[in-house]
Amino acid sequence: MRRLAIPLAMAMAAPALADSAMPPAELAYSQLPDPAQEARAAALMKTLRCLVCQGQSIADSDAEMAGDMRALVRSRIAAGETPDQVRGWLIERYGNWVSYDPPLDRLTWPLWVLPAVLIAAGAWLARGRFRKRKH
Incomplete structure (x- = not known):
């Protein structure tokens, strides 16, 4: 029984260790102060695939990576980039797979x-x- 205890404990701990202990990015769970910018960011986030979940958009996913991507989208939109520019940058970085509408x-x-x-x-x-x- 003792031989199984350590592997069983490690297997049960694996999901708990999947995310880091880092706090979420600043804009991962908060909206932009400008409603027009937030609307553009939210619309874009619905069209981008979570790289961890794969079946969810970054708007719907609770994965840490999706939170980082939401923060990135919001910060770039707040900096004045258009949704197409942000999408282009993400596709250049992660490939066409990140978009639900591949070219x-x-x-x-x-x-x-x-x-x-x-x-x-x-x-x-x-x-x-x-x-x-x-x-």
């Missing part, structure tokens, strides 16, 4: 074309099925 290029064209191909294939298969039932 059309040679690496992402399957993401844009594949849904249309699958819908066309489904319509073609359904048409064939309905034709067989009529005869």
Whole structure:
């Protein structure tokens, strides 16, 4: 039983050690004083993917990295950058994956074309099925 106690304690402690002990960034959980700037920042944050959670935007995620990214977006918007400039900087730094709306290029064209191909294939298969039932 003692042999299992230490590995079990370490396994249970791993999630608790996932975030650092550092306090959150200044603008991670607070809004900008200018409502127009905050609205632009909030709209942008909804379109950026959390690099830790992957399925959530940085606006919805409680991950420490998402908080840092929210603070970064707010500070850049407060400094006068446009949302497109901030998005461009983040894409340059983290790649197209950080955006929920990746641009059309040679690496992402399957993401844009594949849904249309699958819908066309489904319509073609359904048409064939309905034709067989009529005869």
